[in-house]
Amino acid sequence: MSIEQHNVKRNIQTPQALAEKKQREKSKIDEFLALTDDVLSRKKKEEWSDDAFELTQRLLQINPEFYTVWNYRRNILLNGIFPHSTPEQINNILSNELSLTTTSLKANPKVYWIWNHRCWCLENVPDGPERNGVPSMEWRQANWDKELFVAERMLDADARNFHAWNYRRYVLANMPTRRPEASELAYTSRKIGANFSNFSAWHQRSKTLVGLWESGQLDPIQSRDDEFELVSNALYTDPDDQSAWIYHRWLIGSGENKSRLEREIQLIFELLQEQPDSKWCMESLVHYKRLLLQNHSPDSQTLKQECVELLSQLMDLDAVRYSRYQDLKRDLDQ
Amino acid sequence: MSTSLLVPLHVAYIRALGDSKDDLSYHLSAHLRMNAVYWGLTALLVMGHGDALDRDEMIDFVMSCWNEEAGAFGAHPDHDAHLLSTLSAIQILLMQNALDRVDVDRIAKFILSLQQPSGVFAGDTFGEVDTRFSYCAINALSLLGKLDKLDVEKTVAYFRRCRNFDGGFGAVAGAESHAAQVFVCVAALAILDKLDEIDQPTLCWWLSERQLPVGGFNGRPEKLEDVCYSFFVLSALSILGKITWIDSSKLEAFILSAQDTESGGIADRPGDMPDVFHTHFGLAGLSLLGYPALVDIDPVYCMPASIIESLGLRKGWKSLQRRTL
Numbered sequence: 001m002s003i004e005q006h007n008v009k010r011n012i013q014t015p016q017a018l019a020e021k022k023q024r025e026k027s028k029i030d031e032f033l034a035l036t037d038d039v040l041s042r043k044k045k046e047e048w049s050d051d052a053f054e055l056t057q058r059l060l061q062i063n064p065e066f067y068t069v070w071n072y073r074r075n076i077l078l079n080g081i082f083p084h085s086t087p088e089q090i091n092n093i094l095s096n097e098l099s100l101t102t103t104s105l106k107a108n109p110k111v112y113w114i115w116n117h118r119c120w121c122l123e124n125v126p127d128g129p130e131r132n133g134v135p136s137m138e139w140r141q142a143n144w145d146k147e148l149f150v151a152e153r154m155l156d157a158d159a160r161n162f163h164a165w166n167y168r169r170y171v172l173a174n175m176p177t178r179r180p181e182a183s184e185l186a187y188t189s190r191k192i193g194a195n196f197s198n199f200s201a202w203h204q205r206s207k208t209l210v211g212l213w214e215s216g217q218l219d220p221i222q223s224r225d226d227e228f229e230l231v232s233n234a235l236y237t238d239p240d241d242q243s244a245w246i247y248h249r250w251l252i253g254s255g256e257n258k259s260r261l262e263r264e265i266q267l268i269f270e271l272l273q274e275q276p277d278s279k280w281c282m283e284s285l286v287h288y289k290r291l292l293l294q295n296h297s298p299d300s301q302t303l304k305q306e307c308v309e310l311l312s313q314l315m316d317l318d319a320v321r322y323s324r325y326q327d328l329k330r331d332l333d334q
Numbered sequence: 335m336s337t338s339l340l341v342p343l344h345v346a347y348i349r350a351l352g353d354s355k356d357d358l359s360y361h362l363s364a365h366l367r368m369n370a371v372y373w374g375l376t377a378l379l380v381m382g383h384g385d386a387l388d389r390d391e392m393i394d395f396v397m398s399c400w401n402e403e404a405g406a407f408g409a410h411p412d413h414d415a416h417l418l419s420t421l422s423a424i425q426i427l428l429m430q431n432a433l434d435r436v437d438v439d440r441i442a443k444f445i446l447s448l449q450q451p452s453g454v455f456a457g458d459t460f461g462e463v464d465t466r467f468s469y470c471a472i473n474a475l476s477l478l479g480k481l482d483k484l485d486v487e488k489t490v491a492y493f494r495r496c497r498n499f500d501g502g503f504g505a506v507a508g509a510e511s512h513a514a515q516v517f518v519c520v521a522a523l524a525i526l527d528k529l530d531e532i533d534q535p536t537l538c539w540w541l542s543e544r545q546l547p548v549g550g551f552n553g554r555p556e557k558l559e560d561v562c563y564s565f566f567v568l569s570a571l572s573i574l575g576k577i578t579w580i581d582s583s584k585l586e587a588f589i590l591s592a593q594d595t596e597s598g599g600i601a602d603r604p605g606d607m608p609d610v611f612h613t614h615f616g617l618a619g620l621s622l623l624g625y626p627a628l629v630d631i632d633p634v635y636c637m638p639a640s641i642i643e644s645l646g647l648r649k650g651w652k653s654l655q656r657r658t659l
Contacts, residue, residue: 002359003370004611006560006602010594025358032361040412063362068413071460116462160557162510169508199555203510206499242543242555249536250499320545324538324579 035059036066043072048080057100064104067113074120087126091139094121098143102150109154115163119170122147137176144175159191160200169204181217184208189230196234199243206250227251228260232267239271245280255291264288279318282310286328307332336595337587339625344613345383347598348374351610352387364410368399372422373614375429379638380617380629384429393432396423404459405440416458417448421470424477425637433478442480445471449485453492454506464505465496469518473635476525476647490528493519501536513544513553517566521634524573524649534574541567542579549584550592550603560602561592561612564619569633572622573651582623582654589616624654 002008013021039059042052056073059066077097082090098121105114125143127135148171154164172179185208191201209227212218228251234244248264255261265288272281286307293303311329315322351374354360363370371392378386399407404415407423420441427433448456448471455467468489475481495507496519502511503519516537523529544551544567550559551567564585571577591604592612599608600616621631630639633651642648 002607002609003363003366003373005607005609008607010601010605010607012596022356026356028358029356029361032358036361036364044412063365065362065365067365067416068408071414071458074460112462112464116460119462120460160554162505162512166504166506166509197556200510203498203500207508246500246540246555320547320549320581320584321542321579322581324542324576327579 032062035062039069039072043068043075046079048076050081052076053081061104064108064111064114070113070117074117077124087128087135087139090124090126091128091143094125095143095146097121098147098150105150105154106157109158109161110163112163115167118147118150118167122171122174140176144171147171148175155191159195159198162200165200165204169207181208181211181215185212192230192234196238197241197243199246202243202247206247224251228264235268236271239275239278239280242280245284249284249287252288252291255288255295258292258296261288261292261296265292277317279314282314282317286310286314290328290332304332336590336593339590339620339628340593340595340598341381341383341627343595343598344593344600344617345378345381345386345598347594347608347613348378348610349386365413367410368396368407368419368422368426369409370610371395372426373610375426376631376637377610377614377617379429380621380631382627382629389430389432392426393430393435396426397435399423400436404444405437406444414458415444417445417455417467417470417474418457420444421474424474425635428477428641429637438478438480442475442478442483445474446483449489452495452507453485453488453490465493465503465515465522466505466518468492469522472522472525477635477645479645481525486526486528490523490526490531493523493528494531497531497533500540501533501538502540511540511554513541513551513563513566513570516541517570520570520573524634524651525647527649529574532574534576538571538574538576538579541571541574542576545580545585549581549588551580551585558603559588561589561600561619562602562615564589565615565622565633565636568619568622569636569651572633572653573649575650575652577622577652577654586620586623586625589619592616622653624656626657626659628656630656 035055035058039055053073053076056069056076059069060073077093081093085093098118101114101117108114122143125140127137128139129136148168151164151168151171154161155168172184185205188201188205188208191198192205209223213220213223231244231248231251235248252261252264265285268281268284272278272285275281289303289307293300297303308329311325314325375387375392378384398411399409399413399419401408401415406415406420408414408416409419427435450456450463454463454465455471456463457467472484472489475484492507493503496503496509498504498511500511502516504510504512505515520532523531544563546552546559548559550561551563552559553563568577571579589600592601594601594608597608600613601608602612618631618636621628622633630653631637632639632642632648633653634649635642
């Protein structure tokens, strides 16, 4: 029995098999409880020894979600080990800490506590080594660079792992020498190119672009047009994938640009002719025609009628969201 | 496969959870124990069986997790204090009518000390930040009657930074929208009376699109359905007044099909192992859907609605009407 698990299939066990399992587990339970007792009682006494440090590693290998023991391990480093170490030794210890927890990370890619420990390690890497009598950023840069690489490998294994994406953003934002934001745009292009259905990559792209627009590195008008080209490519390649449609809606925004709105409506209309059952085409057409109505042609009965017809079709085609379409229809009639 | 809710089986399942001391997984989940007790108790209350677990034993357990130095609760005796377990402890004590057992001022102090300059809350003194923790802080302060101590503008400013292009919210500024994070942000903003910070049409659209043909919800685009999203998505929609934007009978059928008809409990999806987390959120979802003979749950606090009402904390959410058998 576990408290929270995902993707674990039920297996009906015979009473005999269950009894055997309990027998096997008994020694593991005793070992785990004894180790836990040992570690927690040393913690209570504020013991910061190398022995204690070693014990926390053993315990965390068995249970990497034991957050109290991660806390204790860090406190041993802070109170017991670092005070007796040179900056160079501290750097080595932390680099080693990051190394040996990588195995655990790969086996447990969604455990918050492991990712959090990495952040702490990075933040504690000291200045150094000294160059011409002045502390450099080299140790820091080396560790942060390596962690960016770890994030990339984790995303190669699972491109939707939000822990890895969050960590990637954290590393990029805090490394001593920042990478240019434009290179992140290229990274999202790669991820999207590998799989149009990678919503996490489209999301990252939306954040990167906003940063580039606000800092003036990219002209928002030209850039948006480029994005429309990119996303329409995705829409035509796989009209069933919602990621591109959601991204497209963001690009349209509030719809103040009339010619852009009309251009995109035409594009989607043409796609609908090729894919007459495309719920996303219809849903998007309704939304964009409503934007036209609200912003540019409030009196157009034609637009209203077109929306009502599309919504009626959607109530059939996408019956799960029937009530939403019904609500939108009612809004139009007002 | 079952098409009805097997209440006695689930009550028995939850009662038996504390008896699995010969299960290794029981011990390996000690770091979640306080949360598990909250999930178990809330599930029982929703089924109308709040007295199925011993009240005194439960209160004693909660108090044994009090960390005197920190002024807050850990997940298990001798585990470090954390916001996640502190919220669960407060919720359990409230549901057991035993909040007088705690030093409210000390807990409020612990919670407030975890707010970062950016407005987000850390989970503990080691500084991991997440909008889940902001929700825990706001929820807990509200239940303790100490919400007036919070710098609301500072707190809301961080939620604003977590808003995404799809109307949703992520774990931290810049993070992808995820239904569980959407729930915590929407519920937190509801407590603070700041629902106007949300792009409601876009978010409600994104939320309605979580429903898959199989009837269950996923947590974000192109992911698998999971019973726990029955609560996270549904409660967000009910807070935003759009609970009708999903197919309730299909969702209900999905949750019911994820029941373990032999051992009791509800799993993440049909055929998988049940656990108390999914049992709790499946039942909470069914309650919001108006499933017969269940107790009303407050979607903002994820606790029995009557308790929240008696504290004067009910917000303007709408669930589906309770059907009669």
